[in-house]
Amino acid sequence: MTVHSLYIVNKAGGLIYQKDFSAAAPKLELNDHLRLGSTFHGLHAITSSLSPCGPSSGIKVLETDTLILECFQTPTGIKFFATAPKGTTNLAEKLKGVYDRYADFVLKNPFYELEQPIRCELFDQALSAWLVERSAPPVRLSPMRTAPGAVPWTLGPQDAEHGAMLCVSWHGRTGCSPTPRNALQM
């Protein structure tokens, strides 16, 4: 499942990076994002003192009815946190991957100053590749017994819905090309 948004907060609590990766992420102004980043930094600090059972780290996972938020704090004080749809299981692993890419593309960029907002194109590209789920590749299907004049066809993601209807009609008829009008609804 695709991550909704990623936030990176520096040691002082200032937001240094924010990106939305799915259309479901709320469209907020930059100031709102800054506020969210600092608020989360504060909450993260407070929760470590609130823990009823011994020394505790700050917020690691926050679950609501519609989303989960996971936070990863490095020993150097940077927080990576991301929101994702409920049911996402690999968010922690994704955040570790973001940390790897931060080390590779941000820290190795000689023009990047530590603790400042991140403006590194390679980092953006690497994150898109890592965090955005690619849609499934096209599935090739052909009928088991090919009737004379029949044409094998492929099912692509954009016509998956259409293709499913075509599939049903193809099995129902031989020698005719399937039409949506004749398709049986799945």
Add this chain to the structure above:
Amino acid sequence: MSSSAKLGEHVFSQVEKINSELFTLTYGAIVMQMLRDYEDVNEVNRQLDRMGYNIGVRLIDEFLARSGVGRCHDLKDTAELISKVGFKLFLGITCTVANWSADEKNFSLLLDENPLAEFVELPTTPVVSGSAPPSKALLYSNVLCGVLRGALEMVQLSVECKFVKDVLRGDDTTEIRVEFKEYLADEVPVGDE
């Protein structure tokens, strides 16, 4: 093999590698140019340490990301990780931790091999007449001291590092002395034990 040595081998196998000779010769060219530019060997030593510091403050995050280690419990853990995982990850070598002080605050790192100093001979003639020659006064691999200092500062350990022995200057081994100064408690990220 201890667990940190195993971790070191493992992360080393995962990471992309470059030609070590390219690395050695590039570093040598940098030091040579600095000697020409600054002319004063002590200034070159200082600048190498400063360069190392700037590298170290960024290197630490890559180290933490690749090795996945958390906080160390004490300085002995830190020394173990530096020598078996840190050096392995970035230089492909491991070094030995030795000469612990009585209060366990200072230790030495003994390097059997130093990739930065392969094929290097330090000139015996002074750069500027009257000053000490590089073969006596230049801390060729001083960038390593800076890296250690910078990296440890980012995890709230203030240390001082210096070369006490260097094969390039005629000693039998290469030894870096690491002295723990203080724990920067006010900079610990909240929520870290």
